[in-house]
Amino acid sequence: MTDKIRDMVIIGGGPAGLTAGIYASRALLDVVLLEKGAYGGQMVTTAHIENYPGFPEGIGGFELADLMQKQAEVFGLPIQYRSVESVVREENSLVVNTGDGPVRTRTVIIATGATPNKLGVPGEERLTGRGVSYCATCDGALYRDRVVAVIGGGDSAVEEALFLTRFASRVHIVHRRDQLRAVPLSAQRALANEKITMEWNTVLREVKGDSDVQELLLEDVKSGQTRLLKADGVFIYVGITPQVGFVSHLVEMDAGGYVITDTGMRTSVQGVYAAGDVRSGSIRQVSSAVGDGATAAYNAYKYLEEKDSI
Ligand code: NAP
Numbered sequence: 647m648t649d650k651i652r653d654m655v656i657i658g659g660g661p662a663g664l665t666a667g668i669y670a671s672r673a674l675l676d677v678v679l680l681e682k683g684a685y686g687g688q689m690v691t692t693a694h695i696e697n698y699p700g701f702p703e704g705i706g707g708f709e710l711a712d713l714m715q716k717q718a719e720v721f722g723l724p725i726q727y728r729s730v731e732s733v734v735r736e737e738n739s740l741v742v743n744t745g746d747g748p749v750r751t752r753t754v755i756i757a758t759g760a761t762p763n764k765l766g767v768p769g770e771e772r773l774t775g776r777g778v779s780y781c782a783t784c785d786g787a788l789y790r791d792r793v794v795a796v797i798g799g800g801d802s803a804v805e806e807a808l809f810l811t812r813f814a815s816r817v818h819i820v821h822r823r824d825q826l827r828a829v830p831l832s833a834q835r836a837l838a839n840e841k842i843t844m845e846w847n848t849v850l851r852e853v854k855g856d857s858d859v860q861e862l863l864l865e866d867v868k869s870g871q872t873r874l875l876k877a878d879g880v881f882i883y884v885g886i887t888p889q890v891g892f893v894s895h896l897v898e899m900d901a902g903g904y905v906i907t908d909t910g911m912r913t914s915v916q917g918v919y920a921a922g923d924v925r926s927g928s929i930r931q932v933s934s935a936v937g938d939g940a941t942a943a944y945n946a947y948k949y950l951e952e953k954d955s956i
Contacts, residue, residue: 649750650750651738651739651750651751651752652676652677652678652749652750652751652752653670653675653676653677653751653752653753653950654670654675654676654677654678654751654752654753654754654755654943654946654950655677655678655679655680655740655742655749655751655753655754655755656670656677656678656679656680656754656755656757656943657679657680657730657733657742657754657755657756657757657758657892658679658680658681658687658756658757658758658759658889658922658924659679659681659684659685659686659687659715659725659757660685660686660687660688660689660711660757660759660922660923660935661687661689661710661711661714661922661932661935661936661939662687662755662757662759662921662922662923662924662935662936662938662939662942663679663681663685663687663755663757663758663921663922663939664679664685664711664714664715664717664718664723664939665714665921665935665936665938665939665940665943666679666755666757666921666939666940666942666943666946667679667718667721667723667725667939667943668714668717668718668721668723668943669939669940669943669944669947670723670943670946670947671718671721671722671723672721673943673947675947675950677723677724678724678725678726678749679718679723679724679725679726680725680726680727680728680730680742680744680749681725681726681727681728682727682728682729682730683727685711685715685725686707686708686710686711686712686714686715687711687759687922687923687935688707688759688760688886688923689707689708689710689711689932690707690708690711690783691707691762691780691781691782691783691784692707692783692802692805692806693706693707693782693783693786693805693806693809694706694707694805694809695707695710695932697931697932697933698710698932698933699933706783707783708783710932728744728745728746729744729745730742730743730744730758730892731743731744731745731892732892732893732895732896733754733756733892733893733896733918734896735896735915736750739751739752740752740753740754740917740918742754752917752950752953753917753918753919753946753949753950754917754918754919755911755919755920755921755939755942755943755946756890756893756897756905756913756918756919756920756921756924757920757921757922757924757935757938757939757942758888758889758890758892758924759888759889759922759923759924759935760886760887760888760889760923760924760930761886761887761889762780762802762882762883762884762885762886763882763884763885763886763887764882765797765850765882765884767850767851767852767853768851768852768853769852769853769854769855769859770853770882772853773853773855773858773859776855776857776858776859777853777855777858777859777860777877777878777879777880778853778859778879778880778882779879779880779881779882780881780882780883781881782796782806782807782809782810782881783806783809785879785881786806786809786810786812786813786814787813788813788879789810789813789814789878789879790813790814791813791814791815792813792814792815792878792879793814793815793816793817793818793876793877793878793879794810794814794816794817794818794877794878794879794880794881795817795818795819795820795845795850795862795875795877795879795880795881796810796817796818796819796820796880796881796882796883797820797821797850797880797881797882797883797884798819798820798821798882798883798884798885799819799821799822799823799825799826799827799828800826800827800828800883800885801827801828801829801832802883803819803821803828803881803883803884804819804826804828804832804833804835804836805828805832806881806883807819807836807842807881808832808835808836808839808842810881811839811841811842814841814879815841816841816843817839817841817842817843818842818843818844818845818875818877819836819842819843819844819845820845820848820849820850820862820864821844821845821846821847821848822847822848822849822867823846823847824846824847845864845875847866847867847868848864848865848866848867849864849865849867850862850863850864850880850882851863851864851865851872853880854874858878859877859878859879859880860876860877860878861874861875861876861877862874862875862877862880886923886930887903888902888903888904888905888923888924889924890903890904890905890924893905893918896915896918897913897914897915897918897920898913898914899926900926902926904924904925904926904927904928905920905924905925905926906926907919907920907925907926907927909941910941910942910945911925911938911941911942911945912945916949917946917949919942919943919945919946920938920942921935921938921939921941921942922934922935922938922939923935925938
């Protein structure tokens with residue numbers, strides 16, 4: 647292991663991590679951001695973001711991610727594409743173990759966000775990439791003049807269903823209740839959209855098709871009756887799960903598996919902070935993730951300054 651001890655390792659390159667990176671590099675800390683896939687987090691799978699201030703016309707999620715990364719680059723934030731396996735505490739440092747070896751550091755910011763849940767129904771896994779998708783932004787254009795279904799009634803399901811109406815001839819929103827969870831403005835837009843059909847009190851039981859999605863087996867949860875819906879694609883938005891496996895032994899979490907922090911983004915372990923969707927109590931917005939990232943980096947900087955002055 648290299649003996650170099652960095653000031654900060656940021657884990658995750660979504661809006662929280664990139665913002666923490668901008669703050670840390672502007673503070674001239676010896677910082678590195680580790681990202682296992684592509685930077686941007688859930689922003690890149692969001693077609694259009696219209697509640698992030700500064701963009702009155704809204705902005706594409708991918709575009710916003712790119713702008714944030716470019717801004718971090720301006721201040722020299724190094725981004726390394728490495729998967730983190732664990733974070734452990736040693737006497738004088740924290741050790742971030744990655745697939746490519748360990749990184750020693752004085753502070754860590756956990757900004758790993760959350761990933762989409764699977765439904766776990768027959769056919770879902772087999773036909774993923776062949777009609778089953780978790781990303782309308784990535785795959786929506788493949789469904790021009792075709793029929794798709796969106797599963798879920800939250801903000802993601804409703805916003806992505808609206809996005810899909812640009813391409814598809816019909817979008818069925820399949821929701822297990824008779825009321826949407828999404829914020830009223832999006833819900834109203836969906837209910838008023840002529841291309842959207844609401845399938846209330848309905849759940850997906852099976853995705854059918856040989857090599858591609860052809861039909862969905864739906865069940866009415868009130869009557870128990872099942873029926874087949876012809877569809878070329880199904881987009882699943884049934885919530886998200888925080889990415890915390892690599893710190894599950896280290897920091898305190900709430901019952902849902904989200905990392906507990908104080909208002910300064912400090913976790914139960916000194917020098918370890920959490921920001922964004924991974925944090926307990928987060929409202930899971932790009933704007934709140936940005937605020938969390940700034941707070942975490944600021945407080946980590948203060949912590950390092952205090953330690954150095956002792
Ligand atoms: P979510 O808010 O947890 O909604 C998940 C939806 O899936 C709910 O409607 C839920 O039904 C349904 N569901 C869950 N498990 C199911 C199952 N096994 N079978 C059938 N349906 C199931 O998740 P999300 O929409 O991905 O949003 C995640 C977070 O990001 C939220 O806090 C959301 O507000 C935020 N977000 C915000 C924006 C925005 O502000 N523009 C955009 C996207 C996401 P019930 O309603 O019956 O529970």
